[in-house]
Amino acid sequence: MHPHRTRIVLSVVVLFLFGFFPAQLGCKSGLLPGYRALAIVHQAGESTSKVFGQVIMAARDRCFEKHKPPSAEYTKCIAMYKEAGQKWVKYAKPSINAALIATYGALETAHQAKKDELDWMATLKPGLCALVGILAEYKDLMGDKAAEILGPVTSIGKVVCQ
Amino acid sequence: MNVTSIITMCLAIITGLSKLVTELSKLWDIDLEELRKKLKEDHKLDDDSVETALALIAKDEGG
Numbered sequence: 001m002h003p004h005r006t007r008i009v010l011s012v013v014v015l016f017l018f019g020f021f022p023a024q025l026g027c028k029s030g031l032l033p034g035y036r037a038l039a040i041v042h043q044a045g046e047s048t049s050k051v052f053g054q055v056i057m058a059a060r061d062r063c064f065e066k067h068k069p070p071s072a073e074y075t076k077c078i079a080m081y082k083e084a085g086q087k088w089v090k091y092a093k094p095s096i097n098a099a100l101i102a103t104y105g106a107l108e109t110a111h112q113a114k115k116d117e118l119d120w121m122a123t124l125k126p127g128l129c130a131l132v133g134i135l136a137e138y139k140d141l142m143g144d145k146a147a148e149i150l151g152p153v154t155s156i157g158k159v160v161c162q
Numbered sequence: 163m164n165v166t167s168i169i170t171m172c173l174a175i176i177t178g179l180s181k182l183v184t185e186l187s188k189l190w191d192i193d194l195e196e197l198r199k200k201l202k203e204d205h206k207l208d209d210d211s212v213e214t215a216l217a218l219i220a221k222d223e224g225g
Contacts, residue, residue, distance in 0.1 A: 060215060
């Protein structure tokens with residue numbers, strides 16, 4: 001065996017192991033964190049909407065029993081919950097939806113073009129921050145359920161939405 | 163050990179690693195494809211609990 005040939009053969013093997021092998025795994029991993037983040041924000045958004053709805057509805061029932069509407073007392077009683085709901089419907093939900101749609105579109109375009117890198121956080125950030133913002137603003141109103149919803153998005157949100 | 167046996171050994175290693183890579187890629191793809199399928203069907207906020215509650219409040223206030 002010629003030592004020179006052996007070195008060439010071994011070099012080819014080493015190049016394969018340290019080049020091709022990680023490249024195969026690497027190209028698969030690029031977009032997956034983006035899809036996962038999108039799924040987390042979507043899930044957290046849906047949960048927030050349901051909890052907000054339940055909290056507002058429960059408050060409405062309490063206020064309805066105490067102060068028969070239409071009355072100034074009823075309006076005063078429900079005001080804080082109504083304001084929270086309106087902020088959700090007018091600002092937070094459209095921002096989150098726009099971000100989810102844009103991020104999904106960008107990820108799919110990148111996936112179909114076989115790209116393995118995408119700055120998905122740039123499109124997801126406005127929605128994520130809108131969600132974190134409204135949850136932080138109304139965490140007292142939402143009670144214990146806020147912490148459950150905030151859990152998955154807090155860690156990302158704290159870093160991204162400074 | 164001659165060149166032929168080194169090449170045979172290397173080919174066996176490469177074949178084994180290629181199979182491993184293929185299997186790992188399949189596992190990774192299942193995860194990715196499942197997520198893509200799920201998100202294709204539903205990636206927007208559809209829940210309208212808040213809108214329903216607000217409509218009821220508006221009705222209350224309107225008499």
